[in-house]
Amino acid sequence: MSLPCSWVAVLVVLVGTEAAAQPRVDGRRKAEQVIVLRAGEALAAHVLRVAPDAATLVLFDAPVVRESVDSLSLQSFERAEVTERSLVLRPAEELRPGTSLRLTVRFADGKAPRQVEFELTSDPDAVDTQVEVRRGEKSEAQLVAALAELRGRCAVTEAALAPLRTRCARAGLAGLFVSGELDREWGVTAHRPERRAEAQGVRDAEQATVFRTGGTVMVGMGLENPLGQRPWAADSARLVRLDAEGRPLEEARRLPVALEPERVGPGESAWVAVQWEEPLEAPAAAVRLEVMDAHGRGLRWERLEIVPAVAEPPMAPRSRGRKVAP
Structure with a gap:
């Protein structure tokens, strides 16, 4: 299957933008990945890089069995939420270097492949913030439909952001004054x-x-x-x-x-x-x-x-994450 040149150009722009932006959290690069599962292939563990500084969101294109996730192995995690279509992971602290945690998620419809295996690790340079799990490649018609849906969602989001941009432009005391607040x-x-x-x-x-x-x-x-x-x-x-x-x-x-x-x-x-x-x-x-x-x-x-009386308010410092004495 071949894609029209205009689509290829869009994909190149999107990939280039992502590579240039390189968003980070506490020194780690925020990464996204797509995992494609195919029937007949040998079951392999897919690496998920997790960190306490950011949540990892895993999205499934088909319903999963929530009870198939071993909750005991995740009891030390600050967040471990499983729904029919997603998995959210955030450890309370760094995983020990050289160690990993295996996690199995089973699909509810019983179709092949029946499950997906994850290997949770810690990487000082990157954290997977969003992971999509798909069973089989999508057809051209499905890609066209997904692109149309994405454009619609972008238009709705852009409309919602417009008033927020106006409000953000009126920041500080000046913004409070002109807004009437x-x-x-x-x-x-x-x-x-x-x-x-x-x-x-x-x-x-x-x-x-x-x-x-x-x-x-x-x-x-x-x-x-x-x-x-x-x-x-x-x-x-x-x-x-x-x-x-x-x-x-x-x-x-x-x-x-x-x-x-x-x-x-x-x-x-x-x-x-x-x-x-x-x-x-x-x-x-x-x-x-x-x-x-x-x-x-x-x-x-x-x-x-909360009775108002004039006093000297504390001055918040501009630095982030101040260290305190033990």
Whole structure:
């Protein structure tokens, strides 16, 4: 089968762009690969380079049997998620040099080849961030259909990115002002509550500061991950709004967490922020706030006062991944 010259040109441009960009994470090159399985070929193990700095996503073109994956062999992984069509892997720490882990995934339809074998290894220079597993090569008609679908998805994505680009262009205080998110009369107020967080498995590196502008409230804090601990990454924040007597005003809600850097290694620190909107007609006097990872490690305030009062907010450094004293 031969492809039209225009397709070849598109593929050359895409491959060239990928080679030139060479995205990296913590010094490793982020790689993608396609594994094609053919009936009648001898079963061989396909190498997957995994790392704690990035998740490896494996996509299957046919449903797989989730129970066929040995979960016990992956119990030390920070992420090991299996669905009908995908597999997500992220070890909690580096695999030991010279060692590997075998993993078998079986297809649900029973057609040949019935399964795929993986060999999980660690490579200091590269990590596989996306892997596609296909059984047999696609026909020209299938490639045309896939290309049309991809173009449609790109058009939808481009339309969704347009307003985001506009918002990103209005960054900083100037962006807040012109967007109306900044209180034009009072600006931004800040205060630092006296009560510090209860630390669980981490350290409270910087006392929390509450920032307010209009109905927007943001709590910023510093967090340290002690040496000898597993990497820390925020799962989500749990917030309960309280009245002046400490009674809940509503049910607990989950909020996204902004983290810089996004993953805190042992002996490193990070800046953490949680933001929400307070109704101006019935604002809370305080909140109960938890910022935890998936293992229950993080910071907790039983009562964090959010009454605004002018104070000196902490200055976040521009450097990433600050090292802390053991």
